[in-house]
Amino acid sequence: MNAGAGIGYGYNVAIEKLAEELAVPQDRFDQAERRYKDLGEFLHRDESKVREYDPDVYIQGSFALGTPIKPASKDEDYDLDIVVSFRSLTKAQISQADLRALLRAELKAYRDARGIKNEVGESRRCCTLIYADGAQFHMDVLPAVPNETNMRVVLSSYLEDQALAEGAIAITDSDKTSTYRVITDDWPRSNPSGFAAWFKSSQIEQLNERRRAFLDAQGKVTASVEDVPVFRVRTPLQSSIMILKRHRDEWFAERDPDLKVISVILTTLSTHAYAGEARVSDAIAKILRDMHLSVKERNGVSWIANPTDPSENFADRWEKFPERRDSFLAWLEAARTDFGTVQRFSDTNIVLNELSRHLGSTLVEGARSRVAASAGSRAASVAPAAAAGASAPGLVFGGEDRRPTEPKGFG
Amino acid sequence: MTLSLTVPRSQLEKLQTHLKQGGKREIGGWLVAEQTAPGKFELVGLTVDLEVGTRDRFDSLPEPHSKQMDRILLESSGRTGRVDYLGEWHSHPAFPPIPSEIDVASMTNMVEYSGPSFAALVIVRLMGSASIQATITTFQRGQLPKAGQLIIANAVPEAGFSESWQPPEL
Numbered sequence: 001m002n003a004g005a006g007i008g009y010g011y012n013v014a015i016e017k018l019a020e021e022l023a024v025p026q027d028r029f030d031q032a033e034r035r036y037k038d039l040g041e042f043l044h045r046d047e048s049k050v051r052e053y054d055p056d057v058y059i060q061g062s063f064a065l066g067t068p069i070k071p072a073s074k075d076e077d078y079d080l081d082i083v084v085s086f087r088s089l090t091k092a093q094i095s096q097a098d099l100r101a102l103l104r105a106e107l108k109a110y111r112d113a114r115g116i117k118n119e120v121g122e123s124r125r126c127c128t129l130i131y132a133d134g135a136q137f138h139m140d141v142l143p144a145v146p147n148e149t150n151m152r153v154v155l156s157s158y159l160e161d162q163a164l165a166e167g168a169i170a171i172t173d174s175d176k177t178s179t180y181r182v183i184t185d186d187w188p189r190s191n192p193s194g195f196a197a198w199f200k201s202s203q204i205e206q207l208n209e210r211r212r213a214f215l216d217a218q219g220k221v222t223a224s225v226e227d228v229p230v231f232r233v234r235t236p237l238q239s240s241i242m243i244l245k246r247h248r249d250e251w252f253a254e255r256d257p258d259l260k261v262i263s264v265i266l267t268t269l270s271t272h273a274y275a276g277e278a279r280v281s282d283a284i285a286k287i288l289r290d291m292h293l294s295v296k297e298r299n300g301v302s303w304i305a306n307p308t309d310p311s312e313n314f315a316d317r318w319e320k321f322p323e324r325r326d327s328f329l330a331w332l333e334a335a336r337t338d339f340g341t342v343q344r345f346s347d348t349n350i351v352l353n354e355l356s357r358h359l360g361s362t363l364v365e366g367a368r369s370r371v372a373a374s375a376g377s378r379a380a381s382v383a384p385a386a387a388a389g390a391s392a393p394g395l396v397f398g399g400e401d402r403r404p405t406e407p408k409g410f411g
Numbered sequence: 412m413t414l415s416l417t418v419p420r421s422q423l424e425k426l427q428t429h430l431k432q433g434g435k436r437e438i439g440g441w442l443v444a445e446q447t448a449p450g451k452f453e454l455v456g457l458t459v460d461l462e463v464g465t466r467d468r469f470d471s472l473p474e475p476h477s478k479q480m481d482r483i484l485l486e487s488s489g490r491t492g493r494v495d496y497l498g499e500w501h502s503h504p505a506f507p508p509i510p511s512e513i514d515v516a517s518m519t520n521m522v523e524y525s526g527p528s529f530a531a532l533v534i535v536r537l538m539g540s541a542s543i544q545a546t547i548t549t550f551q552r553g554q555l556p557k558a559g560q561l562i563i564a565n566a567v568p569e570a571g572f573s574e575s576w577q578p579p580e581l
Contacts, residue, residue, distance in 0.1 A: 009553040278516050395414050395450040402496040402527035408471045410501050411513035
């Protein structure tokens with residue numbers, strides 16, 4: 001895709017502003033970081049019952065990938081997914097149920113210590129804490145033990161790179177009744193840090209350009225880009241995923257929300273389809289064109305492989321519920337139509353009017369305000385250009401403030 | 412409309428001095444110009460950052476250049492045309508003086524989203540001890556990059572300014 005391949009100027013501006021409007025404010029990221037670090041410190045306190053197991057607390061999911069979006073309403077929470085990996089425990093020492101009980105007891109102590117009103121909840125794989133302090137945070141805490149050795153064996157059997165095993169964990173699943181309460185090697189696997197590393201590596205050029213700009217803006221020109229967390233910047237891939245997530249939410253809200261395409265599928269397929277496009281509008285076009293290509297067939301079963309664990313099929317539920325696969329394809333076709341219809345338009349307002357039906361009016365009106373705010377400072381340049389007979393703003397020093405305010409990188 | 416930038420001999424000499432100081436590192440800064448007619452500009456000053464560049468990278472940070480531009484504006488207060496930021500310049504000591512993909516992306520991003528609605532990018536390379544190769548590219552909101560025209564006032568032919576490249580396809 002390139003600028004000459006059918007992306008209208010107005011569409012491009014609209015998409016950029018939609019991504020800005022959807023983005024979670026940086027103070028929310030800071031808040032999320034404080035929350036999980038606070039839990040980590042709590043689990044390492046002197047009286048902690050789990051301190052001896054060396055708990056490693058880190059963030060996973062959309063906050064780790066830099067792809068969370070603002071909730072559509074004030075009644076919805078930010079989902080903050082936390083991993084607590086007990087680094088000095090092994091599957092040979094404890095059952096899944098006992099590991100869960102260990103963490104639950106500590107989370108109850110944490111809840112009491114921090115004055116959180118809601119009880120510690122539980123789901124199939126994690127414990128849940130809901131803050132009632134207006135922070136809109138819903139924290140899912142996933143207990144785990146290291147599983148790199150086991151994962152290396154799995155990767156070896158698939159002739160895959162064993163380096164992918166780095167960060168692999170074993171997690172609990174209360175629905176697996178035959179293995180949940182006994183000491184066994186048979187635990188569900190996961191590798192959120194490996195997935196995050198894959199996500200970063202798939203867009204490393206765009207990511208590092210923005211990390212460098214972030215450091216430049218802070219005056220830290222000698223710092224390493226590696227020091228900038230992925231959530232501090234927003235790449236075209238991250239922005240595209242955010243916009244497609246909102247489109248998905250709106251599309252399924254009008255149909256059957258139970259069939260909604262899960263975020264890990266949307267993120268994985270988008271990342272596979274992304275090819276380093278520098279603009280969000282180009283990235284969305286490429287992703288929508290190609291995202292179906294990474295849905296494979298294995299023995300008649302639709303298969304979306306976890307990039308860090310080829311034995312895991314993110315679309316495993318499509319086999320039992322084929323309507324989920326149909327819904328994915330129907331949503332993808334709708335997204336292609338909805339964005340494709342307006343992508344050649346050069347009038348930002350028309351683009352936003354059209355997208356309002358598919359992305360929600362609150363989001364679109366927010367984006368419209370952002371367009372107006374940035375256009376206001378530029379409007380003055382149009383008048384002298386028009387006077388000079390140019391159709392575009394023209395090559396004339398008008399009333400605009402021309403001095404750059406943001407760093408630029410050249411090479 | 413094609414943008415043309417006239418470079419007085421005095422500014423060309425300053426540029427040569429900077430390029431010699433920069434050596435094998437990329438250096439650059441802002442172009443400050445007087446508008447003489449729509450699309451026509453005369454260079455009245457160059458800002459320069461000799462510190463931040465590497466062999467293949469130059470970062471244009473607003474603060475040092477904005478301060479230098481203030482001085483240029485003071486010195487050119489007697490001019491009749493409007494004097495303002497025209498764009499960016501930097502050297503390619505190790506590469507041909509044409510915009511790289513990063514250069515194009517940075518300039519496009521600026522005119523589309525964060526900065527003025529048009530800007531010029533001049534890329535220069537010192538050949539030997541005196542001759543300079545250079546290109547100028549115009550970036551304008553909503554349009555593809557376009558080659559501009561560099562005119563050396565009282566030009567001596569061996570200055571060697573080149574405009575024979577085609578803008579890259581984005």
